Amino acid sequence: MKPFRGSVVAAVAAASCLTLAGCAGDTVPGAAAQTTATAPAPTDGSGQPQADTVAWAGQVCSALAPVYQSLGAPPQPDLNDLAATRDAYLTYFENAGSAAEQAANQIGQAGAPPTDNGAAVRDDLQAQLNDLRDNLTAARDQLANVDTSDPAAVADAVRSAGQTAAGAGDAAQVRDTLNNDPELAAAVQQAPECADLPLGQPGSGG
Template sequence: MRKLILTLLAGILLTGCGGNDPDAVAEGDRLPPADDPVAWAGRVCSALSLLSASSGPALDPNNPAASKDALARSWADTEQRIGESLRGLDAAGPSPIQGGDDTARQLRDALNGLRGAFADARTELDGIDPKDPAALATRLAAIKTRLDVAHASSALSSMGDNAALNEAVKQASSCAVTAR
């Protein structure tokens, strides 16, 4: 059985989740008490919900240059959302759950790795000549493979063994959106 945290993050990255989040931490918000595990888990899930997948770039096989630009914008947007999620994890504060800070650190490490992978992908994409559709297709396939590998190897599979954290995640309303 997949670990709950891995399932949450994978669900957010791949399918996204919706709208208004009651556990979101906005600048200047008063946070629930530091000893409330469900509130803390909710803030972590809210931070991760910032990664909600967009509909993706509109690619036009008849216009490789426009498709390349759309991909670059999409990957830049993903990098930005990862940065926002990292700031949200910081705003969640210290965990009242034993081992929760370790999980948050693992999430930060994984997100930083993914952000770097998207930055590298954009850099490589910049060097592709859109006037050479065969090279564009070949290199894009290789880039996608590297992004998939970066996501799969981002140490997310080592999370989710903390029963108290998993229980708090199950109870937090912002986590319920993706824990289906």
């Protein structure tokens, strides 16, 4: 998903659909969220997910936590100092993009979960995070190119940056990727590292 062509405004629309957000009708090649489990999820015999599956979920959530932390506190616009606000968003996008890249690498190191669609799930999560990194980097680059001598242009760019930040932290697509597999969904519920992330099934309070 490489939709960035043009102004920062284009980045806003793309960021709403990027890795952590998910849009209706938007697909990622190889997306595990589109597959349908046809066999019972492997368990330890008691109906609970296997311990190594819970451990994998914990590794993934540990990798994702810095991404959510980076995206969760966007700069507060200062209408009296648009240049400073612009610089704050540049730092915000850079830090969040770096966190997404690190998370993708860590999930790669964690390997595939021990489920039937494990490799597809791992690849999908990495693709989502790499797209997030690319989109945030593109938004940062376009914001950096705004003419700071034009207050109206800076104001528009800052407004668009705020919209990009607001759209980037939605966990819908990551949640769907994990919850599509019953065992992974159960593992996410059990892994302590996942407790504070918005990855539970809709309506579960997670």
